Amino acid sequence: MSELIKRLQERRANVWEQTKALLDAAETEGRGLSAEEDETYQRLTGDLDQIDARVKDMTEAEQRAADAEAAFGKLLARPQTEDRKAPVEDSDLRRWARGEIRSFEVAPSEEARDLVKGTPTAGGHTVPTTFYGQLIEHLIEVSGVMMAGPTVINTSSGENIDMPVTTAHTTAALVAEGGTIPEADPAFAKRTLGAYKYGDLLQISSELLTDSAFNLEEYLSRTAGRALGNAFGAHAILGTGTNQPTGVVTSATSGKTGAGAVAGAFTADDLIDLYYSVIAPYRNSTSCAWLMRDATMGAVRKLKDQQGQYLWQPSIQVGVPDTLLGKPVHTDPNVAAVGTGAKSVVFGDFSQYAVRMAGGVRFERSDSFAFNTDLVTYRAIIRADGVTLDQTGAIKVFTGGAAS
Template identity: 55%
Template sequence: MSDFIQRLQERRANIWEQAKVLLDTAEADKRELTGEEEQTYQRLNADLDRIDERVKDMQAAEQRTRDAEAAFADLLKRPAERGTPQAKGEAEEVRSWLTGQSGSRAFEIRPDGPMPMDLRTLSKLTAAAGANTVPISFYNRLVEHMIEVSGILAAGPTVLTTTTGEQMQVPKTTAHSTNASIVAEAGTLAANDPTFGQVPLDAYKYGFLLQVSHELANDTAVDLVGYLAKQAGRALGNGFGAHLITGTGSSQPNGALTAASLGKTGATGVAGVPSADDLIDLFYSVIAPYRGSGSCGWMMRDSTVAAVRKLKDTTGAYLWTPGLSGSPDSILGKPLFTDPNMPATAVTAKSILFGDFSTYFVRQVEAVRFERSDDYAFNSDLITYRAILRGDGDQIDTTGAIKYYAGAAT
């Protein structure tokens, strides 16, 4: 970690200490924040968010630098032979397809190697596409942007990648064997069998069109790979990611929020805003095996986080703790993830999720398919591209692995 990033994190901790002083002072005086104090508190919170983005960008830049050094080292170890034609790089192949020189109408994007997913992309998230010195594969760039949009994909669900899109049946237990009982000598043993069920995962199709001019496609100064990856990732991620949270399960994925069970209902008269006791109750509504999972965490939207940052337990300790060294922020020791598709706090709103997100399964069909057409917008000299993603999601363990907090009815 660079000294600059270390200083940013120290500044972040200092800002949080300033925010705590404001809250502690108002609490000691048994009053709410004054108008001036509230403005200061909101400014400090905004500073925290800006530092978070800066640290993320700096970490991504350092990762790109390490990748560049590794790539150059590899090239130096394996010099190309003179007169040997070199294979086209991926960016060149994509550009050749974009402009129609390859003669192919379709271009399938698949992850490299024997494994269906490249988890290394999780350490390279950045909001800026930019002009990078290191070529990044088109598929990985697409996954990066989808994870940025959809918080649940970063929360550690089980991701199944398949080569075909037929319905997949995932087996699950619906009841375990009950406790054994004392049996008299020569007595009959009672049947005590577990029960099983299945959860179907389909492959719903998400798609969109994107048009660019021939001038843009032929301009070598334009990062078409980054541009298309960002636009396609955001469009597909916004559609698929929203359904992974709030999908109804009818002709669309069954969202994690839809499938979760009630863990805690808030008190009346507070417009759905949770108290510290509410979050503690929600925490312990999930049984210990799920709470102890490495994929156990919190999910809420940014505006809810702003309210949660003010909450303390009975000892006066804040429930929210800022993350260090690139780790996520946490509540009661469990990581916090944000997703814009989570509802805001309101009367009856299900605004917070907590539990083991590895019990939520996301199914993706292997290829993200891109196709081009010169004829669709022939009269305006535009090249039309379409991107298609097939996937589904559902909660496999419905015994209470993920619980939600809901505001009271009034």
């Protein structure tokens, strides 16, 4: 880890201590934050978010540099034979993206992935794993559900898959000697996982492709990945299940409805109640986490338990999310804002949410689509669906109530 990242983490810890001191002072005096203090609080929490974003960018840059160094080391150390194809380098992808070559091959012994369902005659659609990995990474980083660790089902085609969904568990009973054991079967329902299509179209001028030295692969993977992640991510949260995926909030059960001094708001006790509304097997899962929008985090950071300890704890390790009651916190802009009737906080075992990805990612290029404007057109397409497999309470929500 670079010294700069370490210093940023130290600064983050210092900002959090300032934030706690501000909140503690107001609590000691038995009052809320003044207008000036609230402005300071908003500035400090904004600093926390900015530091988080910068650390994330720097960590990703360091990882890319390390991956490139490892790849070059591997290539330099490997002897070449006449009957073996040379491994594909990033320049081949760049030449394909510019239109200089129509296709290229990847040596079977190298890590690679075919990104299209079709025949090789469709054009140059085979790209190195590094590009595919970046595209998927950017898709995931904008979706809170994907970051939370759902069960991902990859299929080569997009035919419907019937999934059994648990709606009630079996129960046992005390039985006397010689008594009849009562029947208590689990209840199942059937849900169909389809393959809804999400696409992104982006265009780049031929002059920019020809003359610019910018990182084309990173730009294409980031732009396409984030666009696909935003589109699917919205439905992974709030999808109705009709002509679109079933969102995790849509199929979640109620864990707590608030009744605080402010309509729609939650208290520390509300979040503790929501935490314990999820039964232990799910609560103890490594995929158990919180999900909320960024703006909600500002309210969460103010909360304390009955022992005066903050529920929210900042992470002190790069790549590890902050925690709330010991569980990681993920954010997604599609989760509802705090409000009356709004399901603003989600908590539970996200491995019980299944995401079906059909056929990988198609990434294609056309020189003729925008021929009259001399633009090169790229399109990225995924086919995906999602549904909660265990609907007995694996994932629950807090719902804002009226003021008490």
